[in-house]
Amino acid sequence: xxxxxxxxxxxxxxxxxxxxxxxxxxxxxxxxxxxxxxxxxxxxxxxxxxxxxxxxxxxxxxxxxxxxxxxxxxxxxxxxxxxxxxxxxxxxxxxxxxxxxxxxxxxxxxxxxxxxxxxxxxxxxxxxxxxxxxxxxxxxxxxxxxxxxxxxxxxxxxxxxxxxxxxxxxxxxxxxxxxxxxxxxxxxxxxxxxxxxxxxxxxxxxxxxxxxxxxxxxxxxxxxxxxxxxxxxxxxxxxxxxxxxxxxxxxxxxxxxxxxxxxxxxxxxxxxxxxxxxxxxxxxxxxxxxxxxxxxxxxxxxxxxxxxxxxxxxxxxxxxxxxxxxxxxxxxxxxxxxxxxxxxxxxxxxxxxxxxxxxxxxxx
Amino acid sequence: xxxxxxxxxxxxxxxxxxxxxxxxxxxxxxxxxxxxxxxxxxxxxxxxxxxxxxxxxxxxxxxxxxxxxxxxxxxxxxxxxxxxxxxxxxxxxxxxxxxxxxxxxxxxxxxxxxxxxxxxxxxxxxxxxxxxxxxxxxxxxxxxxxxxxxxxxxxxxxxxxxxxxxxxxxxxxxxxxxxxxxxxxxxxxxxxxxxxxxxxxxxxxxxxxxxxxxxxxxxxxxxxxxxxxxxxxxxxxxxxxxxxxxxxxxxxxxxxxxxx
Ligand SMILES: Cc1ncc(C[n+]2csc(CCOP(=O)(O)OP(=O)(O)O)c2C)c(N)n1
Ligand code: SF4
Numbered sequence: 260x261x262x263x264x265x266x267x268x269x270x271x272x273x274x275x276x277x278x279x280x281x282x283x284x285x286x287x288x289x290x291x292x293x294x295x296x297x298x299x300x301x302x303x304x305x306x307x308x309x310x311x312x313x314x315x316x317x318x319x320x321x322x323x324x325x326x327x328x329x330x331x332x333x334x335x336x337x338x339x340x341x342x343x344x345x346x347x348x349x350x351x352x353x354x355x356x357x358x359x360x361x362x363x364x365x366x367x368x369x370x371x372x373x374x375x376x377x378x379x380x381x382x383x384x385x386x387x388x389x390x391x392x393x394x395x396x397x398x399x400x401x402x403x404x405x406x407x408x409x410x411x412x413x414x415x416x417x418x419x420x421x422x423x424x425x426x427x428x429x430x431x432x433x434x435x436x437x438x439x440x441x442x443x444x445x446x447x448x449x450x451x452x453x454x455x456x457x458x459x460x461x462x463x464x465x466x467x468x469x470x471x472x473x474x475x476x477x478x479x480x481x482x483x484x485x486x487x488x489x490x491x492x493x494x495x496x497x498x499x500x501x502x503x504x505x506x507x508x509x510x511x512x513x514x515x516x517x518x519x520x521x522x523x524x525x526x527x528x529x530x531x532x533x534x535x536x537x538x539x540x541x542x543x544x545x546x547x548x549x550x551x552x553x554x555x556x557x558x559x560x561x562x563x564x565x566x567x568x569x570x571x572x573x574x575x576x577x578x579x580x581x582x583x584x585x586x587x588x589x590x591x592x593x594x595x596x597x598x599x600x601x602x603x604x605x606x607x608x609x610x611x612x613x614x615x616x617x618x619x620x621x622x623x
Numbered sequence: 624x625x626x627x628x629x630x631x632x633x634x635x636x637x638x639x640x641x642x643x644x645x646x647x648x649x650x651x652x653x654x655x656x657x658x659x660x661x662x663x664x665x666x667x668x669x670x671x672x673x674x675x676x677x678x679x680x681x682x683x684x685x686x687x688x689x690x691x692x693x694x695x696x697x698x699x700x701x702x703x704x705x706x707x708x709x710x711x712x713x714x715x716x717x718x719x720x721x722x723x724x725x726x727x728x729x730x731x732x733x734x735x736x737x738x739x740x741x742x743x744x745x746x747x748x749x750x751x752x753x754x755x756x757x758x759x760x761x762x763x764x765x766x767x768x769x770x771x772x773x774x775x776x777x778x779x780x781x782x783x784x785x786x787x788x789x790x791x792x793x794x795x796x797x798x799x800x801x802x803x804x805x806x807x808x809x810x811x812x813x814x815x816x817x818x819x820x821x822x823x824x825x826x827x828x829x830x831x832x833x834x835x836x837x838x839x840x841x842x843x844x845x846x847x848x849x850x851x852x853x854x855x856x857x858x859x860x861x862x863x864x865x866x867x868x869x870x871x872x873x874x875x876x877x878x879x880x881x882x883x
Contacts, residue, residue, distance in 0.1 A: 456716065
């Protein structure tokens with residue numbers, strides 16, 4: 260299929276409906292709104308459900324209802340709206356049903372601003388709501404990746420019957436890039452076996468997250484944890500550049516990862532053996548591969564558009580011995596390549612004893 | 624004197640367990656009218672032949688397990704959000720019958736936004752709204768529907784109007800919205816009123832079947848446990864104290880619904 264120039268939010272919306280989105284519920288909030296507006300047009304054209312909810316609280320509970328009805332369903336939001344959705348996200352997770360949520364992250368805390376940010380990393384990866392669970396979280400670094408990960412989000416949600424959050428930052432949502440869209444999938448001809456469709460010719464089905472007896476509650480939690488263990492084993496995703504001979508690693512995801520790529524490229528041109536590791540899945544955090552790379556380098560630098568949130572996951576992977584530096588911008592500020600390069604160079608000179616010169620060309 | 628017949632004459636069943644009511648023990652207190660409300664719903668579902676098409680959204684409150692008490696598909700919403708969940712279900716399956724069952728804390732307090740917007744969108748769902756003027760499940764705190772002067776664990780001196788304001792009249796409020804097709808209040812305090820309540824539930828479901836819009840039946844109910852009364856005293860309290868403040872009646876019946 261031909262590549263076309265698309266805005267991130269619109270590309271995510273189109274990818275979602277091509278992946279089989281049957282019901283969308285949402286509430287306007289910048290920098291996510293084009294996603295809702297686009298679906299307001301497209302979903303009715305296709306005879307599918309679009310409804311602007313009265314709030315994000317209502318939107319996520321409409322998603323919960325649609326998921327109970329066995330539909331592929333989604334909502335999208337940003338910072339304050341994500342905060343309002345927390346209870347509903349937890350109920351969905353506690354009910355073992357699939358749903359997809361897009362968080363186009365903006366500056367916080369509070370009303371913050373509408374500039375790009377990655378300040379919801381803790382919120383989305385650490386549970387997104389009360390209780391003991393994690394959603395699967397995917398972080399695109401380009402419009403094309405946003406398209407691909409949107410499709411993957413639906414497939415993972417269905418496969419694991421689990422909540423999936425696409426954590427895009429405001430830059431990904433707002434920028435225009437060429438991308439190739441997936442083919443339009445036909446909608447499924449039958450409903451999944453948990454769907455509440457009316458108890459015709461079968462026993463009644465129930466969907467709830469309520470386990471009154473602590474023994475039952477623990478058993479249900481163990482089931483969720485077993486699923487998460489499998490997800491941690493099978494669904495770690497990341498990309499890397501210049502890592503073959505790297506003695507120093509830069510780690511960043513989403514837009515920060517992209518900016519870090521430019522900085523690493525510039526560092527290479529100046530003879531530093533820097534490599535880049537860009538997590539795609541924020542949960543599960545790709546610590547299997549990261550640990551291997553960290554064992555090979557003498558230090559690393561984490562770059563984020565927040566005060567240092569993924570930093571904690573990197574420190575866990577790095578253990579006590581490896582020095583970890585951090586460069587972050589907050590409140591909607593986007594780091595420049597020069598900013599990251601200078602942070603990289605200073606950490607590099609501090610951590611790397613004496614670097615052998617770069618020989619030949621290492622594939623990016 | 625005629626001899627006692629050895630074989631009883633063929634008998635007409637005058638009572639049967641409704642098919643739509645699951646054969647399980649409930650968590651309701653003895654004498655609580657939640658049980659009556661459940662039975663009426665199940666009878667209405669059976670009479671209209673809706674069991675295989677119906678989906679019930681349970682609330683957070685004493686009826687939190689109601690999805691287990693009906694022999695039909697069901698789910699359990701976060702506190703107050705049942706109308707939003709029901710909207711999601713109904714929009715995806717317009718031919719199914721979707722109902723919520725909500726207490727006054729659930730609907731009139733934390734979930735009033737979802738209830739108003741569902742009514743305003745003329746969402747073709749049916750809400751059974753159980754008004755017992757108190758938070759039952761959490762142990763008898765004040766609800767928006769608690770009467771002036773009524774003692775609860777969070778209004779120990781009686782509801783003092785200047786502080787929480789006047790009791791909230793949900794049927795009157797929702798009847799005012801153009802999307803409402805059928806909004807009525809009934810009471811469960813005696814047999815005659817229970818019969819009327821049943822009829823209203825049947826009509827509300829017919830309104831949904833006919834796609835006429837939003838329907839709600841408010842049921843004045845008792846909470847003997849948290850009111851600190853015996854079940855008969857509690858029924859009497861509905862009659863003497865609740866009925867004057869919450870009169871039973873038809874608050875909105877659109878023309879098309881009158882033909883049903
Ligand atoms: C978000 C949230 N807040 C508070 C609660 C605690 N809670 C459980 S039931 C309830 C009140 C229910 O009262 P009502 O709706 O009147 O139903 P009843 O128990 O009287 O039938 C509350 C406040 C909760 N479960 N979730
Ligand atoms: S606490 Fe009140 S409302 Fe709840 S089951 Fe008991 S009597 Fe009924």
